Amino acid sequence: MLEPASLAAHRKRLHRFVGLWAGEETLAPSPWAAAGTAWGHVTFALDLGGVILTQQYRQERGGQPSFALHGVLTVDPQQGDVLYYAFDSFGFPPLEPARGCWAGDTLVVTKRTPRGEARHHFAWQADHYDYTVENRFPGQDGFTPFLTATYVRLP
Secondary structure: OOOHHHHHHHHHHHHHHOEEEEEEEEEOOOOOOOOEEEEEEEEEEEEHHHOEEEEEEEEEEOOEEEEEEEEEEEEOOOOOOEEEEEEEOOOOOOOOOEEEEEEOOEEEEEEEEOOEEEEEEEEEOOOEEEEEEEEEOOOOOOOEEEEEEEEEEOO
């Protein structure tokens, strides 16, 4: 179990997400959607006194809604890992959270399901964050890029 001060410091790292964000996305083909570009809108907010960070995400293609997600990020008080639970408009419930940690200013979490693995990278820059998702589907040896985006904080 992490000491209270250490746990609070781990949680505070997630607070930098708080706010409204938007950015253009580039998507590779997947079993769920064709390749192309989209526009992503993300809102992060603290809840439960800063214990969790909620995420509301919506994606638009051609000005039309194409995908939505509700996420919850928190810190495992036992190990200090970041846990990421995501519920999306495709309807697959999270069997377990994505799990990961910070490497410098980049948060990397990996989700494993029977449909494959997804690795999410949130890389902080001075005034934005770069977000990438890589997938590894059953039968593949390595991860392949799926989504790349740069999100800018909105006023």
